[in-house]
Amino acid sequence: MTGASAGIGAEFARQVAARGSDVVLVAQRLDRLKRLAGELGPAYGITATPVAMDLATPGVGAALDAALTVRGLTVTSLIDNAGFGTNAAFHREDSQRLADEIAVNVTSLVDLSRAFIERLRTHGRGVLVNVASVAAYQPTPTMAVYGATKAFVLSFTEAVWYESRNTGLRVMALSPGATETEFFDVAGAQARRRH
CATH class of the missing domain: 3.40.50.720 (NAD(P)-binding Rossmann-like Domain)
Incomplete structure (x- = not known):
């Protein structure tokens, strides 16, 4: 999910993780993403993967796809x-x-x-x-x-x-x-x- 470093995005991440789903957290601020991933994994027994990206960059869809493919994520x-x-x-x-x-x-x-x-x-x-x-x-x-x-x-x-x-x-x-x-x-x- 994008915009996961704060606000509605972080709450989406919490709600999805609470339902037992692994999550990929995407935003610019890697420190916040890592903090949230560190909260979600132990709390819900899921894998939370932080991926720092500037979404204003052209071709972000292909870039995220490649980043997830390298990690073996579907x-x-x-x-x-x-x-x-x-x-x-x-x-x-x-x-x-x-x-x-x-x-x-x-x-x-x-x-x-x-x-x-x-x-x-x-x-x-x-x-x-x-x-x-x-x-x-x-x-x-x-x-x-x-x-x-x-x-x-x-x-x-x-x-x-x-x-x-x-x-x-x-x-x-x-x-x-x-x-x-x-x-x-x-x-x-x-x-x-x-x-």
């Missing part, structure tokens, strides 16, 4: 949780920061989904969870790019759900509202009132 479910938001008037946003936001929130999610979907469908009992947001359902002034990326995630996931009917793969979009995570540390306190 993926049967995927939770695309990583994402971040920016919070300012669009014309004032830093263009590189916006490009990174789109890369993490959209491009990596599509790339990872594509890299693993055939195996998820073949497995026949897996899940693909893409984390959208309540921001996906309406325009979000001062968070225009974030809202648009989450609208993409929602639409994309609904289409993949339709295409995956009768395969045994369960596909869903999760659209959380404001949640006490590091999201607002990155997006800024004012985003809390809009989200």
Whole structure:
């Protein structure tokens, strides 16, 4: 699962591990991933594998696939949780920061989904969870790019759900509202009132 170093991603990891499944924890911050893996393994008797990756990097799906293949790991479910938001008037946003936001929130999610979907469908009992947001359902002034990326995630996931009917793969979009995570540390306190 991506974005596993904190917040919703770390909670997903705990919940999946509590059900007895091994987990692969993917995020940039290896120290946090190792700490979480060290918590989950002994607590639930599972194997938690930390993999540090920058999800803004092109080709992240193939890179993660290769990293897991080297470790002899098979993926049967995927939770695309990583994402971040920016919070300012669009014309004032830093263009590189916006490009990174789109890369993490959209491009990596599509790339990872594509890299693993055939195996998820073949497995026949897996899940693909893409984390959208309540921001996906309406325009979000001062968070225009974030809202648009989450609208993409929602639409994309609904289409993949339709295409995956009768395969045994369960596909869903999760659209959380404001949640006490590091999201607002990155997006800024004012985003809390809009989200």
